[in-house]
Amino acid sequence: MAGQENKNKTDGLDDRKLRILHAVIRNYLETGEPVGSRTISKYTDLNLSSATIRNEMSDLEEMGYIVQPHTSAGRIPTDKAYRLYVDTMMEEKEREISDLKGLLSEAEEKMDLMLKKVARVLAVNTNYATVVTAPAIHGNKLKFIQLSRVDDAQLLATIVVEGNVIRNSMIPVDEVINEETLLKLNILLNSHLNGMSLDEINLGMITLLKEQAGIHAGIVGDILDAVAQAIRGDEDLEVYTSGATNILKYPELADNQKAGELINTFEEKKALAKIAEESLDDGSTGGIQVYIGEEAPIDSMKDCSVVTATYELGDGMRGSIAIVGPKRMDYDKVVGTLKTMKDELENTYKKKGGGGKKKGSAGKKE
Amino acid sequence: MAGQENKNKTDGLDDRKLRILHAVIRNYLETGEPVGSRTISKYTDLNLSSATIRNEMSDLEEMGYIVQPHTSAGRIPTDKAYRLYVDTMMEEKEREISDLKGLLSEAEEKMDLMLKKVARVLAVNTNYATVVTAPAIHGNKLKFIQLSRVDDAQLLATIVVEGNVIRNSMIPVDEVINEETLLKLNILLNSHLNGMSLDEINLGMITLLKEQAGIHAGIVGDILDAVAQAIRGDEDLEVYTSGATNILKYPELADNQKAGELINTFEEKKALAKIAEESLDDGSTGGIQVYIGEEAPIDSMKDCSVVTATYELGDGMRGSIAIVGPKRMDYDKVVGTLKTMKDELENTYKKKGGGGKKKGSAGKKE
DNA sequence: GATTAGCACTCTAAAGAAATGAGTGCTAAC
DNA sequence: GTTAGCACTCATTTCTTTAGAGTGCTAATC
Numbered sequence: 001m002a003g004q005e006n007k008n009k010t011d012g013l014d015d016r017k018l019r020i021l022h023a024v025i026r027n028y029l030e031t032g033e034p035v036g037s038r039t040i041s042k043y044t045d046l047n048l049s050s051a052t053i054r055n056e057m058s059d060l061e062e063m064g065y066i067v068q069p070h071t072s073a074g075r076i077p078t079d080k081a082y083r084l085y086v087d088t089m090m091e092e093k094e095r096e097i098s099d100l101k102g103l104l105s106e107a108e109e110k111m112d113l114m115l116k117k118v119a120r121v122l123a124v125n126t127n128y129a130t131v132v133t134a135p136a137i138h139g140n141k142l143k144f145i146q147l148s149r150v151d152d153a154q155l156l157a158t159i160v161v162e163g164n165v166i167r168n169s170m171i172p173v174d175e176v177i178n179e180e181t182l183l184k185l186n187i188l189l190n191s192h193l194n195g196m197s198l199d200e201i202n203l204g205m206i207t208l209l210k211e212q213a214g215i216h217a218g219i220v221g222d223i224l225d226a227v228a229q230a231i232r233g234d235e236d237l238e239v240y241t242s243g244a245t246n247i248l249k250y251p252e253l254a255d256n257q258k259a260g261e262l263i264n265t266f267e268e269k270k271a272l273a274k275i276a277e278e279s280l281d282d283g284s285t286g287g288i289q290v291y292i293g294e295e296a297p298i299d300s301m302k303d304c305s306v307v308t309a310t311y312e313l314g315d316g317m318r319g320s321i322a323i324v325g326p327k328r329m330d331y332d333k334v335v336g337t338l339k340t341m342k343d344e345l346e347n348t349y350k351k352k353g354g355g356g357k358k359k360g361s362a363g364k365k366e
Numbered sequence: 367m368a369g370q371e372n373k374n375k376t377d378g379l380d381d382r383k384l385r386i387l388h389a390v391i392r393n394y395l396e397t398g399e400p401v402g403s404r405t406i407s408k409y410t411d412l413n414l415s416s417a418t419i420r421n422e423m424s425d426l427e428e429m430g431y432i433v434q435p436h437t438s439a440g441r442i443p444t445d446k447a448y449r450l451y452v453d454t455m456m457e458e459k460e461r462e463i464s465d466l467k468g469l470l471s472e473a474e475e476k477m478d479l480m481l482k483k484v485a486r487v488l489a490v491n492t493n494y495a496t497v498v499t500a501p502a503i504h505g506n507k508l509k510f511i512q513l514s515r516v517d518d519a520q521l522l523a524t525i526v527v528e529g530n531v532i533r534n535s536m537i538p539v540d541e542v543i544n545e546e547t548l549l550k551l552n553i554l555l556n557s558h559l560n561g562m563s564l565d566e567i568n569l570g571m572i573t574l575l576k577e578q579a580g581i582h583a584g585i586v587g588d589i590l591d592a593v594a595q596a597i598r599g600d601e602d603l604e605v606y607t608s609g610a611t612n613i614l615k616y617p618e619l620a621d622n623q624k625a626g627e628l629i630n631t632f633e634e635k636k637a638l639a640k641i642a643e644e645s646l647d648d649g650s651t652g653g654i655q656v657y658i659g660e661e662a663p664i665d666s667m668k669d670c671s672v673v674t675a676t677y678e679l680g681d682g683m684r685g686s687i688a689i690v691g692p693k694r695m696d697y698d699k700v701v702g703t704l705k706t707m708k709d710e711l712e713n714t715y716k717k718k719g720g721g722g723k724k725k726g727s728a729g730k731k732e
Numbered sequence: 733g734a735t736t737a738g739c740a741c742t743c744t745a746a747a748g749a750a751a752t753g754a755g756t757g758c759t760a761a762c
Numbered sequence: 763g764t765t766a767g768c769a770c771t772c773a774t775t776t777c778t779t780t781a782g783a784g785t786g787c788t789a790a791t792c
Binding site for chain 1: 633
């Protein structure tokens with residue numbers, strides 16, 4: 001199957017062309033400069049003269065794998081070439097490059113701190129910009145509700161969802177609620193709702209609850225809204241970023257004012273959630289996905305490449321780690337690094353419930 | 367008094383020099399280009415020839431108010447000149463420039479959203495970078511604690527502080543806590559701690575509580591730690607930023623890689639808390655403070671000017687709004703804008719308790 | 733004494749001009 | 763099919779020139 005797929009992709013590329021193309025790509029990844037025929041002539045062990053290479057490169061250009069920025073310049077790879085490169089690379093190597101094993105010197109107790117740390121470590125280590133989204137809860141269940149009295153005018157609803165996601169919500173009330181009523185409401189809500197998923201809390205259930213709440217139906221309504229939000233949890237999908245300014249390190253990105261827009265995207269954070277959504281769908285390539293240029297999920301990243309990894313903590317909790325850099329990114333290293341991080345995160349938090357434990361950071365690995 | 371202070375500051379500056387200096391500053395603020403004698407000769411209504419202006423400017427340079435970037439260039443103001451300018455400006459005008467009155471089209475219900483909005487509106491409107499810190503609670507009191515059982519291994523402590531700041535904390539437990547014990551602990555904690563400030567929860571109190579908790583002393587200890595954090599609230603002083611990339615719009619800041627560092631400061635956010643601390647101390651100038659160049663509270667802003675406003679919501683809750691831009695900032699507009707925002711915020715949230723109300727955004731003003 | 737006109741001088745920024753060199757495409761020979 | 767050779771292109775660098783803005787100084791004027 002891999003063979004056939006290969007044939008499809010490398011359509012018309014004989015082995016020599018392929019080797020030359022790879023040489024061009026690798027060289028360009030390193031230097032960032034257009035690659036000339038003479039360079040390839042020496043760089044490969046094909047023992048071909050530059051003239052021959054020139055002929056081949058001319059073919060490659062016609063096929064859309066490389067272009068010249070201008071006449072009389074070397075060639076640079078197109079998005080098509082990167083795609084080919086990445087695909088074959090991903091197929092060939094399943095080897096884990098964990099040169100940054102143990103880079104997260106110690107696991108953080110709190111998940112948000114941990115994710116922040118992941119983002120920062122990745123950014124510092126790769127010199128690209130990073131985005132980490134906290135695990136979103138998909139189809140999760142309500143654990144319990146705690147209703148407390150804050151003052152005469154408002155109640156506090158503390159909602160805990162499976163996976164120990166906690167959400168507080170202020171519920172305004174018109175009349176004073178006494179302790180007894182509060183207790184009743186607490187029992188009412190918990191006895192009916194505990195263990196429920198969003199789907200299961202249907203109109204019938206809601207009507208039943210409101211009926212039983214009597215004159216406090218309004219309050220119950222407010223609480224249910226808060227519950228819905230807590231379970232869905234989409235509103236405040238936490239996003240952590242780091243190293244946005246790394247973008248300025250790559251001339252091809254730093255120049256124009258597009259760099260500003262891009263960094264702005266990182267500052268706003270809001271749009272970045274799209275990266276998570278996009279990459280969550282797929283589970284094929286070991287949770288790693290590569291978007292090159294136009295494929296990028298966000299407009300301001302059209303000149304970049306985006307590599308995402310989805311980590312999976314069980315209980316349907318999935319988050320994503322993404323790296324954003326120039327198209328001439330060190331895909332090899334980035335993919336390896338992401339895999340390592342993904343493993344690290346999964347090992348640390350999987351099935352231990354959101355909060356995490358103090359000890360035992362990287363148990364399973366190796 | 368103002369006169370004397372003026373005399374101190376404008377030491378050796380006669381009226382004409384002062385007017386010329388002001389003209390240089392204003393012109394430079396507008397254009398960003400060094401200002402020549404001929405320009406001033408026309409720009410002011412002094413009716414002096416360029417030659418005379420040159421003589422005066424030569425004096426001003428000697429006095430340290432202006433410098434030439436190089437021989438045969440016009441003059442640009444020094445930090446000293448900006449300081450003078452800002453000080454006299456602040457003295458002279460108490461008039462509120464509210465050209466962005468009602469810019470916050472509608473008040474947000476939730477404070478964090480509101481502050482985010484303030485940051486964004488300011489950034490878009492001024493074209494500078496903005497920092498808004500949420501009100502920190504100083505010397506605040508505990509409202510109540512709600513202890514709930516999450517599962518066999520952990521409890522959830524929900525801590526509400528005056529001003530309705532809510533904090534959740536997971537408390538790991540070794541043995542299973544039954545409902546009755548939980549109720550007892552709840553009562554124990556609330557009966558002793560409600561209404562207490564951090565100072566009042568002293569060692570005696572702590573010992574007393576632990577004694578009464580018996581075998582659950584450990585749990586009480588953990589809870590008290592969480593309470594301390596909640597009241598202090600310093601750990602996660604919320605910081606909202608916007609328009610960091612505006613910095614790239616000003617050539618004098620965008621050029622070097624210092625711009626990267628600066629934007630990075632905004633991304634990290636952590637260091638920005640220092641702005642709040644710094645500016646909170648002072649209440650003299652109507653809550654507005656201007657830091658020019660070297661005076662800036664953060665290292666990476668040494669080439670910028672920082673204008674901060676402290677807003678005061680009563681109950682000791684104070685936060686800050688800051689604007690970071692080039693030294694040739696439109697101080698006039700910025701100060702006016704900040705004052706307006708400060709008022710807007712105070713009117714919206716003052717004494718209504720953190721949550722805010724839906725209606726009545728800009729009541730008092732004008 | 734203060735102000736101004738005039739002029740020589742300085743230095744930057746912009747515009748041209750020339751040199752450099754990397755790289756290509758093509759052709760003819762191997 | 764491969765290669766050597768050569769003419770040609772074009773970005774980049776360097777040097778030169780030019781233009782212009784602005785100063786500082788001096789001598790004349792008010």
